[in-house]
Amino acid sequence: MMDTGHGTDLRRKIIQFIIVAFIGLIVFQLFRMQVIEYEVYTERSRSNSIKAIKLNSPRGVFYDRNLKVLVSNQPTYTFQITPSDYSDSLNSILENVVGIDSGRIAEILYQKRMYSEFLPRSIKKDVSFESIAWYEEQSEFLPGVNYIVDMQRDYSFGIKGSHIFGYLKEINADQLKLMKDKYDMGDEIGFNGIEKAYEKYLRGEKGVNYFLVDSRRKTIGSYLNGSKNRRPVKGKDLVLSIDYFAQKSAEYLLQNHQGALVAIEPNTGEILALVSSPSYDLKDFASVTTHDLWKELSSDPRKPLFNRATMSVYPPGSTFKMITAIAALEEGIVNENWQVNCAGGYQYGDRFFGCTHQHGRTNLIEAIEKSCNTYFYQLILKVGLDKWNEYAKLFGFGSRTGLDTQEESSGLLPSRDYYNRVYGKNKWSNGLTLNLTIGQGELGTTPLQLAVYTAALANGGTLYQPHLVKGVLNSKNNSIEEFVFNSEKINISERTLDIIKKGMERVVSSPEGTASLIKLPDLTIAGKTGTSQNPFGKNHAVFVGYAPVDNPQIAIAVLVENIGYGSTFAAPIARDVIDAYINKIDISDQNEKEEIKITENN
Amino acid sequence: MQVGYKLQDKFDFYIFIPVIILISIGLIAVYSATINHPTAQGNFEKQLFWSIFSLLAFVVVYYLPSQTMRISAWPVYGITIITLIAVLIIGKTVYGAKSWINFGPVGFQPAEFAKIGTILALAVWLGTKKHNINNVKDIGVALLLGIFPVMLILMEPDLGTSIVFVFFTLVIIYWSGISLFGLFVVLSPAIVVFSSIFGTISLILTLIGTIILLFLFKRDLFISATVFVLNVAAGFVFDYVFSILQPHQQKRIETFLDPASDPLGSGYNSLQAKVAIGSGGFWGKGFLEGNQTQLRFIPEQWTDFIYCVVGEEFGFLGSLFVILLFTILFLRMLHLAFQIRNQFRSLIIIGVLTLFFVHFAINIGMNVGIMPIIGLPLPFISYGGSSLTVNMILLGIVMNIYRNRKMHI
Known part of the structure; x- marks a missing residue:
């Protein structure tokens, strides 16, 4: 700046340059923002001012098979x-x-x-x-x-259903990542039971309201007059196969026991009642579970969270005897007139296998009726492990039944391979099969498997996939859109089944039958008792049965842990549940009334 | 055309028309920014009133005798200083700054009116033949004339307005023909201050640069040493100034230097302003259709962020139009300042030009995100009676000079 005069041309040019350069910079920046990066800012501006509020959809409600509400919101x-x-x-x-x-x-x-x-x-x-x-x-x-x-689940309809319904838990981050479009943070998702298995029907579709918000995210109006809003779609209501009376009674009858009960509609595989005891209160899970409650439940030695009905594996005891009998009859190894003289047990090799009584001369039907071990010891020796295993498999033992909630064990059905693997090839004695025939030893079954097996015996030999849900309720016309489940006809002659069923009928109807004490005057019941030995205490009481005999409507398996004879402890429970189902009685209600009467009389 | 020519000879439409359009755009933008705002109801009407009032003020100043400026310069400057001191004592605090004096229902900002007095005083001082701009004493007085109100305004504290004063003081000194060394002496402390914002290392580097330049100028040791001491002192004074700033103002400076440090605080305004302007696109969203504006994403948008309303609702075209009007105004004023050979009057114009331009540059710069958030209104467009009135008075002075330009060549 050599010229030091006032307002020279050079000084003017310098100022002019600064003005023009700065304005050029601004114009460039405006062009960049409003023309080049326009979309970026538009997107930001949109998400700035429109807030979506998700509306949770009410979860589908559970109905029993007669459309009685079981779980609501x-x-x-x-x-x-x-x-x-x-x-x-x-x-x-x-x-x-x-x-x-x-x-x-x-x-x-x-x-x-x-x-x-x-x-x-x-x-x-x-x-x-x-x-x-x-x-x-x-x-x-x-x-x-x-x-x-x-909305929160409402369980105030008289059924506990802990191991059927399952509960909801807040969705975790991993699940959320996979299903971002359907769930948001804090949403609940079925964690087990029906809630989990049928989650996609139950959850419905979320709605959304769009609002205009100001810079403080404060709502100041609706967006496009709500024209983009979506209403939530309620989840589908499920019709369960559960029968209110059977389930309520079963829960009541098992409440002071450890054990399980499964009742099945034998012509469809629909589960009428499923109880595992001890149980827990789903109400406690509906509100946010406190850590203490969770800890208490999961560390309880009686395992209330565990579903004994489908997950627990027990030796079935004598309820398994029909398998040996069916194998023998079907293979023509013996006919129903083949007899064994029971002197209270059977000596096999150096080991004596005992029987409950000295049954004397016993044929097949009597052997089932009186649950004669001696008969079945000798019969299994004729049938052999392989055939026994083959027929047990036909009835679904050793594998999962296909329960719709999928929470089940496959149990254990020993075979020749199994013993070879465990004991070494030919290092085991045939005496093991003598335990298997009376439902002891390595054999392990779930109460659900026993119920499915009993249902198959009752319905003439069809193995149905057991399920807890019948279908979806169409609320418009109250019709049920039923789900389709598998079934499989077992290749067994009617004649064989008739013989077996005859034996099972006499278990209850004959005075000498092991479950004669559950005989009802107006309802015929067929069944089989079992007393399953276990190393952890008293025997488990087992009973399988169906009713009515001529036209079976319900098949049932009951197992009460560590209590004693099946005839004494399991059979009466089965009878009461059968009674409750057939005659639509709420046993708990009745008993309470009786108790009141007794106290009044006193 | 005879009449039109004569009128243009007395009244510069190249200045007046852009300003009238800018004021109109300002009214539209203020209307849009406040119509849906719960606490800013009535601001449009107020601004309309101030527009008319300031136009009257403009006309009055335009018709003042041409000698008025020179005669009134010192008294006005005196009043300026008095009111600036008064506001520190009896002023009302608004947004953390003690900047308002109230007379009943009417309030005004002394710092706004101080612009008039300071520009006049500087112009009178430097425009007098007996004062030599390259005389250290005369420069010193000129600097003091500018720095004194700056100090008072900083104490309010009002950083933005202080910056404006610093700029027009420097540019007036520059325009009056200061030598390169003089300019260096005047400017280097400012550069030192600016670099000290960026930390100790840049401060030291700048000071080293100062020393090298001092050697190159080959002045005697005493002067060089004095200048250097002044520079070092300036660096420390800034630290003091920074410390007396309101926390929100300190934060604004820090946020500008590192915008990511505070995305929801001061950075928020800057970001929302950019989103508003950027989302306006080429054509704009339309009058009252800007969701950023209408949904009040930017606090007090009718004041410092008014340009966002234009950018969002009238798009690139609208934004460019405003820039164009300002460009015409600036270049025309520069042209006048160059044409008018009367030093006093030329300095006034250059001072007013600088004032408008600094407001414009900082305000639009911060709206588009290339300047820190320093609260300065956009001349003629932002809401605010004091600012608009003062701007129109200044414009009236410029037009008065234009009207009488042939008398003072």
Whole structure:
């Protein structure tokens, strides 16, 4: 700047250059933003101003086979925290008011730290009205805290159904990743039982409301007058195969026992009742499970969370004897007149295999009726392990039954290969089969398998895939869109089955039958008792049966752990459930009335 | 055409028409930004009133006798200083700055009116023949004239307005023909201050650069040493200034240097402003259709972020149109400043031009994200009575000079 005069041309040019250059810069920046990167900013602007609020769809309701409600929904208040607006200093106040353990909020927030801080986290479900009232008064001092009205399962219809219905759990991050389009953080998803197996029917479709929001994410109106909003679609209602009376009675009858019961409609495979005892209260899972409850349940030595009806493997005891008999008859090894003289047991090699009584001369039907071990010891020696295994397999033992909720064990059906593998080739004696024929030894079956087997005996030899759900209720005309399940006809002659069924009928109807004490005046029951030895205590009481004899409507398997004879402890339970189902009686209700009567008489 | 020619001879439409259009655009934008806002109802009407009021002020100033400026310069400057001191004592605090003096229902910002007095005073001082711009004493007085109000305004504190004062003081000194060394002496402390924002290393590097330049100028040791000490002092003064800034202002500077550090704080405004402008696209979303504006994503959008409304609702075309109007205004004023050989009047125009341009550059720069968020209104467009009135008075002075230009060649 050599010219040092006032306002020279050079000085003007320098200022002009600065002005033009800066304006050029601004124009360039405007062009970049409004023309080149227009779409980026448009997208940001859109997501800025439109907020989608998801509307949860009510979950499908469970009905029993007669369309009685078993599980429904009820509104509940849930407290939520949105971390972006929330301050940790409120933790202890909130924990106090809503009644959760101290430090729990910090724990929940920590667990969910990977989610966006603008998403609300549920901290307590099923909050009391008092807490809500408190919140309404104090809300201005509680930034980032709000509550929503949510739906929660309602189990107040008289059926516990713990091991049938299953429960819901908050979706975890991995599941969420896979099903981003259908679920959001904090959503519940079926964790087990029917809730899990039929999740896709039950969950329905979420709705969404779009709102315009201002810079504070405060709603200031609806977007496009709500024309883009979607209403939630309620989940499909399921019609269960469960019978209210059978299930309610079975739960009542088993409540003080450890054991399981499975009742099946023999002509369809529909499960009428399924109980595992001890059980737990699904109500406790409906609100957010406290850690204590979870710990208590999972560490309980009686294993209430375990589904004994489908997962527990027991030796079936004498209820398995029909398998040997069927194999013998079908293979023509003996006919029904073949007799054995029971002197209270059978000496095989150097080992004596005992019987319950000295049954004297016994034919096949009598052997079933009186559950004569001696007869079956000798019969299995004629039939052999391979044939026995083959016929047991036909009835579904040793493999999964195909239960729709899929929570089941396959049990254990020993075979020649199995023994060779366990004991070494030819290093085991045929004496092992003497245990198998009376349902002891390595043989393991689930109560569900026993029920399916009994149903097949009752229905003339068809193995149905057992299921808990019949179909989906069409709410428009109350019709049921039934699901299709498999069935398989077992290749066994009617004559053979008739003989077996005759024996089973006499178990109850004959005065000498092992379950004669459950005989009812107006309802014919056929069955077979079993007493399954186990190394952990008293024998398990087992009973399988069906009724009515001429036209079976229900097949049932009952197992009560560590209690004694099947005839004494399992058979009466089976009878009562059969009675409850056929005559539509609520046994628990009746018994309570009787108890009241007794106290009144006293 | 005879009449038209005569009118243009007395009244510069190249300045007036762009300004009138800018004020109209401002009214439209203020209307759009406030119509759906719960707490800004009535701001459009107020702005309409101030537009008319300031236009009257403009006309009055336009018709003032041509000697008025020179005569009133010192008294106005004196009043300026008094009101700037007064506001520190009796002022009302708005947004963390004690910048308003209220007379009943009417309030005004002394710092706005101080612009007039300071520009006049500087122009009078440097425009007098007996003062030599390359005389250290005369430069020193000129600097003091500018720095004194800056100090007072910084104490409010109002960083943005202080920056404007610094700029027009420097440009007026520059325009009056300061030598390269003089310019260096005046500018280097500012450069040192600016570099000190970026940390100790850049401060040291700048100081080293200062030393090298001082050697190249080959002035005597005493002057060189004095200049260097001034530079070092400036660096430390800035630290003091920074420390007296309001936390939100400190944050704004820090956020500008590292926008990612605070995406939801001060950076939020900048980001939302960019989103508003960018999403306007080429054609804009239409009047009252800008969702960023209508949904109030940008706080107090009718003041410092008014340009976003234009950008969002009228798009690239609208934004460019505003820039174009300002460009015409700036270049025309520069042209006038160059044409008018009366030093006093030329300096006034260059001072007003600088003031408008700094407001424009910082305001639009921060709206489009190339400048830090410094609260400065966009001349003629942003909502605000004091600012609009002062701008129109300044414009009236410029037009008055234009009207009388032939008397003072």
